[in-house]
Amino acid sequence: MLILTCPCCHVTAEETEFHGGGEAHLKRVGPDGAEGEFESYLFMRQNPKGVHLERWRHVYGCGKWFHMARDTATLEVFGSYAAQTLAPPDHIVDAIRKRHPDWQWPAAS
Structure with missing residues (x-):
């Protein structure tokens, strides 16, 4: 079970209080x-x-969307941050690189 922290209301809870919304930082296509x-x-x-990097919603809390970085193989959570953020913040990137030194965010490549 994942333990997540909502960066909007700062509640830490089991993943059942949240709902995953797929990949984060997608560029929308206009008309x-x-x-x-x-x-x-x-x-x-x-x-x-x-x-x-994924989108999550705090369904049974504040109801806000946020982004989260996690390892899909180990279920390790590196941190969460506001959905309005265009790139993962430095503290999240640093946490990821401690465990995965070669990791590069695709948009930064």
């Missing part, structure tokens, strides 16, 4: 986007074994 781009936005997602 003028190509069909292939829209299809990619809707259906193509990463499913890595290892570090993954």
